[in-house]
Every structure is written in structure tokens, then in C-alpha cells.
Amino acid sequence: MPKIEVLTETFYRDLGQKYTDEQLEEILPSAKAELDGRDDEAGVLKIELNDTNRPDLWSSAGLVRQLKTITGNEIPFYNFFSNEEEEFECAERIVEVDPKLENIRPFIAAFAVTGKAVNEAVLKDIIQTQEKLCWNFGRKRRSIAMGVYRNDLITYPVQYRAADPDAVRFVPLQMEQELSLRQINEQHPKGKEFGHIVAGFPLFPFLDDANGQVLSYPPVINSADIGAVQEGDSELFIELTGTVHDDVLLAASIVACDLADSGFTILPVKIVYPYDTDYGREVVTPYYFQKPAAAELTYVHKLLGYELSPDQAVKALKRMGIFSVCDEGMLYAVVPEYRNDFLHPVDVIEDIMIGHGMKNFSPIMPDSFTFGRITREEEFARKVKDIMIGLGFQEMMYNYLGSRKNFITRMNTEGAEYIQIANPMTENYEFVRASVIPSLVESESVSGNAVYPHKIFEVGKTAFLDAEDNSGTVTRNILGFLAADTAIGFNEISSTISAILFYLNRDYMLKELEDTRFIAGRCAAVYVGNTRAGLFGELHPVVLENWGIQMPTAAGELDLDLLLSNT
């Protein structure tokens, strides 16, 4: 979930009033936001945004817009959006797209801003917007990347083209020498981070102007001149490239609205595609592409459990910055330019809920009668635990992930049945336990100072490979137990097994077992009927030595699922 920092002073100035932390915590939930902390020295508030489908909130300007709407009850208005029917004049501001980009990174949206010098707060917010949008919403620049440039240095039309990564060279930001696009991937920190996104294509995306002056190599890095924006610049060119047209358009709309809110004038740019898009071959951006959302009022009532009048519903949406009308029981909402999170009528209903105010919905108890019950496995597990406690065992609980060293190597086994994690964070959590015994043995190894005898058990899950299953694995409920003392051996554990199975009312038989974890001839497989339901034995001194255990130790386990199905 994105976290943003806003300059406290700018934030409250834009909001039009100062709030105490308590007041802020009252209004932030309407944007699904929480105050995460503050740094008074730097003069910033840290705010966490919970809704991953609301990238419009991930900037100071965007958050202010939402909060002002709900407190001031005014729907924001933007006059620079083109749409299907109406197109703004762009004069020379044109971006021409290379046909070869269609299968590489086909979409671009752009606009210029003017009317005000860029100050520190604006620059900081633009950079933050760029980061959050491209990282969280743009999947680490894979689907959206954004560039900001000095508009006064650009000669239109701008060319968005597919370039030869070895032939095309320019000086990237943060460097002094010219590098080819491929060299940027290899040498520049941003190239190393983002170059992989396009590295698999024969040609890379590239932006330059009518004079061949380089803007950038999207989605990686800007050029060091046109692409180096500073405080005091008063004309900016902003572009966003990506793989999903709606996402690129939405992200551009969000940035444009943020800058308009900060007092800039937005100058639209015409994108000319050589191929068809959902919105034609010529798209003037910022572009309003959203379709109205609708919800039947009866559905609103059903889901919220509350009969709002049409007027109440329209007013609730207005508080969320959404214009709507109600016609013959159907609520039509005009989706704001900076949002695209209305997939289903339920999404409209949630905005109605927030706009109407959580406080205005009183809880009622669900009144349908249902049976409560635990699973058969849980019922059985409780019975087993009772027996173990009667036998003097202490119940333990363990992590299910562990290392090869603990689960396999130290246990003196091959571990062929163990499920391995493909992307472990560390080797400490690389395998799923296929047996409870290593967990119990680890306990013994760290508990040499605890008063003896040690008698411990766990009823928990194990999972292991099993080709029969659709997943190639099975999960089982297992009883594992261990005893360690000066005179613990096969006979003591055999008595334990006998007592457990007597009270579980299962007849059993012991058969010879070959298992390198145990001393040969002092371990056994436990059969219930024809099913092998468990094993036990004296742990081999090799295992004890591997774990640094100096007390005779015996252990065993029983598959409770098998016992349960074998009555």
C-alpha cells in the first residue's frame, strides 16, 4: 500500500484550513487514508493510502482534492479534457508515434503546463506522483512510465519512436558522457533497474523532438538537458508511456489534475498513432475516456441495508466528488476524470456509503439461524491432545517453514518428500516441513537446561510431495511427540503409542522400519489395518550429535487424518 509524504504547510494551505491530528484522523478515512507519522523537522506528514485502485490519491494535490470535496461539498471542475465529441486545439503540440512501437510500448499521453514557475513543493509532489504512479499503479514502470521535460527547449512535433539500441546515443541524467541505449541498460543505475522491461525487444522506445534533440529513453531515463527540470522552470512537457491505453490516459489525467490544482494551465497535446486504438488514431490528451457508472437504487438499498432516498444518494456521491442523477430508480454517476475504479455497481455503492457517512449506518445483528461446529479433524485433534496431556506431554507449536539443514541434513535423511520454496527470502525458511519430528528435535536441542524428563508433542500440519494429488502435494494433520531423559528408549515410546491408540480405539500392529533417523532395529512402522499410520523409534546418535543433543531421545508421529478415516 502506497505511503506518501506531504509538505505540512502546503497541504493545509491547499486544504484551506489547518486541522489537528485528531481532526485529520476523522476526515482521512473518507479517502481510505491514515496518518502514518509526521516529521516536524522536515515539515512533512506521512500518510498511508489503502486503496490500490485509487492512484489519484497518491499525491498531496490528489489527497487535498478528495478531502476538500468531502468537506467543501464542491465537485472539482477541469476544463482541459478532450473526449469522444470534443477536441481541444493543440496548435503545434503534436507527438508522432512510430508504427514499430505497436508491439513494444504502444501508448503515450502528453501535455504541457505553463503559467507558473515550478517551486520546490510542486517539484517534490511531481516526483512523488511519478514514483507512486509508476511503481504501484504502473507495476514498476512496466505498464506506466512518466517523464517531465523543459517545454521551452522542445521543437514540436515530438517523435515517439522505436530506436536501434546500439546506434542511438545520448547523455542521460546523472551522467556526463554519451551512452547508447544498450549501454544505459548496462551502466546507468536506472538502466540496471528498469532496462529489463524493454531489453527483450530488438528496438527500444525513444523520444526526441523535431530537431533530433533527445527527450528520453522511456521507461528508463531522461536526457541530461531537455530532461533536466529545475526549480524556476515555468513551462513543462509531461508524457506517460505504457502498455495499457486506459492506464496511460488515466495516469496522465491524474497528473494534469494535480498540476491544474496547483495553479498551472494545462496545454493539451495531440497524439498521432499510425495504428488503431480504442479512441482512434488521433487522441488529444488529457483525454476523458471513462464511461458513466450506474447502480439500481434497489441494489443500493439491498447492499447497504438502508433505504436512501434518490436525493440522499445523489448528495452522498456529490460529497465524493461524483456528479450523478437518479432516473426511474437508476442512479447514473459521471466518473471523475482522475478515477477509473468503477467496475461494478458495488463500486458506486461504496462511494455512496462513504459519502453518506459511516456514522449514519447503525449495526444490526444477523438473525439467520446456523449451526456452529468445529471440523471432524479438530474434534479428533482435541481428543488426541487430551490423551497426550494425560501421558504427561507438554504441547508445543512450531513454524511450518524451515531450513534444509534442520529438516533434512541434521535429521540424517534424504528429504525427497520435502516441498521446496522456489523463491525463499533466506535459507532459514526454504522448506515446508514434511514431518513434525525435526521441529521437536530442535526443541530438545535448545532445551538442555530445562529440567528433565522432556516430554513434548504437537498436533499440527505437515505437507509433502504426493504425485497422486492434483497439486502433487498433500497436507496432513499429524501428531508428533518426543521424549528425552536418561532412560528413554524404544520401550517407553512403544508404551506411549500403545496408550494413545488404545484410547483412540484403534487396533495396531508394528512392522520393521528402515529409517536412517532412528537406530536400526529400534524403530517401527505403526500399521492400522493395512495403512501405515505412523512411526516411532530411538533417534540415532548421529542425529543427536548433529543437533548437539546429549540425552537419549526417542520420537514418533501418527497421521491423524489416516487414523480418523480408519475407524
Add this chain to the structure above:
Amino acid sequence: MDIDVKSLHPLEIKVLLHVQAGEQLTSEKIQTELGYKLGQCNQAFSWLSAKQLIEETSRVTRIQYELTGLGKSVIEIGFPGERMFKLLQEHGALPLPRIAEILGLDKSDIGSAFGKLSKQGVFGMTAEKQAELRKKVLPRDLILARELVLRGADGPVENESLTEEEREVIQSISKKRGAAGAPFRVVEREDIIYTLTSAGIEAAAVLRAKQITGEELGTVTQEMLASGSWKNKTFRSYSLNAPPSRVLLGRRNPYAEYLQWVKDKLVSLGFEEFDGPLVETEFWNGDALFMPQFHSARDIHDVYYVKEPAYAREIPQPYLDQVAAAHEDGWKTGSRGWGYEFDRDFTRRQVMRSQGTVLSAKQLPKAEIPGKYFGIARCFRYDQVDATHGADFYQTEGIVLGEDVNLRTLLGLLKMFAEEVAGAEEVKYVPGYFPFTEPSIEVHIKHPVLGWFELGGSGIFRPEVTQALGIDVPVLAWGLGIDRMALMHLGLNDLRDLFTPDIESVRMRRGK
């Protein structure tokens, strides 16, 4: 001073009753007059001193010589010098190695005995390098040494009882620290003289008044019961507050007990438990929950992937087709969907279950309406393990299905959990976000100990989730963060402690 004579041991009682005020009390006196063993005596004195019933008046250190194991064998077979003397008397001159052989002694022992006695003129060496006898009697020190070991056999030899000459001899055959074996060892003994304190005199008076003799019966034995020997005797009162010895018992793990309490609570509220495997597919772990396959939470750095088998063989139909369609264009759910091409290979990719909601989704196709279900599910997250993050941990999740459930019944449900499970004093609802619910609500509670915190997340399952899994009624979904309450309940503040392997810490752990 208030004297609790019940706390006195018979060993103490008999001592108190035996000595008079002002009389000198020594270990020797008690051993001879009351027949105590030295250990019993020491115990009685140490307990009485601790209770300030007797006090030390003087302390004298004396030295004793105690016979060692070697000393005892010397009595039987003699000192090496004595034995050599006897052998040479019988056989005449013999070479030293031969003597060692016959007597079964080390050459070095023979050598040193020969050297010492030669100096005293008892032995000499012939021209043929044979040891011979030059005197007819043993030297005086060897005779004295024999007398001393014989005295040692009757008990420690007091240093005070020895003549100057004897003392010299005994020291020469006593073991010193670090030296090899010798017939005697030197022991320092402390003679402590005690007298009764005024409290001791008082205690003795109370004992006499209560007719406590120290001969009362202690442990009830089988013999006592069989023979009836207890009749006409009294039983000694035991000290009630003496620290009892530790019992090791079989016991539940308090965290497991807490989870069971939560389960029972939910069962009592009409919820049925569900469960499922630890290994899941992307289909159930995310797709069925309408999380787009490119969602940031489904990144490789959030979920643990299973290495082998990387893919499940198949995903059950018709759910696969319906879920895929819901993602692509909304299917018939009234949604426009996510508008991307659903990846049917990716959906079979196997992961370690990362959220308990998986079980809620899997329950939908087999759920009854109305129905209430819950599970406490072990989940796995790609997270740095620390005090607030575990590699695997429990999540408590559930669903409520019904024609008439809605936002307000969801709020009611949350209120019920807040009060019944968390013991909350106040409840606050705020809008939340979860990919699979809309609307989504977080419930914050004011806990009597923990203050305000987020108890859980909830919402109404999106129709893209429910309808694709065959359910046409609203479904409330909820999850409770009970770990925080569990930690508080157990007096812990580190999640890792919930699964500690340390036996002693689990043994000592108690719930609140």
C-alpha cells in the same frame, strides 16, 4: 518473638529439648548423646541458627588425619619398605627388578623405598648389584607409621593427640594437594560451639508445654498401617509454607488454548469451521478473489512459490472458466472486469497459501444458504522475519451468506466480534480496501488494555468473486487480527515467541 514450633523438624526439636540454657552445644555432644549422624547434626545446627534459636559462641579449627583407601590396603599388605625387608629376610640378597617383580610393585616405589632405607643403613647394595639386609630391625619411623595406620583404622587421628615425632611421621605419609596417593589425607575440621538464644529457650518451653517431643510420626508408611504402629502416637505437624518441590506436568500450549477459545467462541456464535491445504494455486490464492493477475500484491516478492511441482494439474470447472471470464470482461456479474487476457497457466502456479480468505473462497461452491463459516488458517508471507512478522502465522477468517445480509448486518457482526471475542468497550467503523470486497470496512476497537487498534478487516464479497463461484446471494467476509490479543493474553510482545522451540519458556507460560 512469635515462635512457630510447627515449622521445626524433629532433628531441631530434640536438640532444643536436650540442652539447657547456657549449656555448650557441640556436634560431638549431640552425636554421642542423641545418636545423630554428623550430617543430621550439621542440618539441625544450620536450621536452628537460621531461625536464630541457637547462636555461635566460638569456633576452633583442628586438624585430623583420615585414612585413605591406600592407607587401608597398607594395613593389609604393609608399606613397600616393610615388604622389602621381609622379602630380603627370607630370600637373602636380590636384584631390585626381581624384588619389584616378586612384590608386584612399581620399580619406582621399590627404588624410593630402597633409597630411603639405605640412607638409614637398613639396606645396602652388594658388589653384584643385589640389595641386601644390613640391619635386623626396621627403622623406628616405619614402625611408627605402621602404628599410625592402625590407629587411623579406628577413625580420624587427631593432630592434637600426636607426639612431635609421630606428627613428623604422619605428615610424611599424608597426601598433599596434587601429590600422588598416600595412606593419610589431611582434613581440617571446625568445632563450633553454640548456645541457646533467648528465642531458643522460649521455643524449648513452648515445645515442652505442647508436649512435642520430636518423636511424633512423620511419613505414613504402608508398614505403619499394616502393623498399626501409629496407634497411640501423634503425627508431626508439617510446615505449611515450606516451598513445595516442582511437578512436571503434561499441559496445553497457552497459544493453542487461546486459538481454541476463539474457535469455541465462533462456534457458539453459529459458525462452522473450515480448513484446507497449505499449498494452493494462484487460482484460489488470488484469481478467485478477483485480484488481477498483475496486481502488485501478487508479486514474486509477496508470495512463496512452490518449486516443484510448480503447477497443479487442473483447476476445477466450471469455476476456472467463470473466474477467468469475470477477470476478462466481468462475465455475467454486471462488472466490466479487469479487461485483460486471463492467464490459464499462471492460475495453476502453486504457492504457499498467503491469506486465509482462500479458504472462504473455496467454501463458497459448497456453502449452505444461510451459512456462517470460519477458519483459523496458517498462512505464509514473503516477509523479513521480525517481532511483528513471521514466515508463517495464523489468520482468522470467515464468511456469512444470506439473502438478507448487508452492510448493516456486517457492522452488527463486527460489533459482535468486537464485544464477544475482543472484549471491546467501543467500536468504530472506517472505510477500508480489500481487492475482493466492496464495500470494505475496517473495524477499530477500544480494548480495555491495548487501547484503540484495528481488530480486523471485512466487507461484502464482490459479485465477481461470489457469482463466479456459484453464489448469488451477498456474502459478508471478515478477518480478525487476533495475534495482537493473543500476545497480550500471553504477556508477550514478539510474534516469534508464539512458535518458540524453547521447552522451559513454554512450560512456564501462562495465559492471563
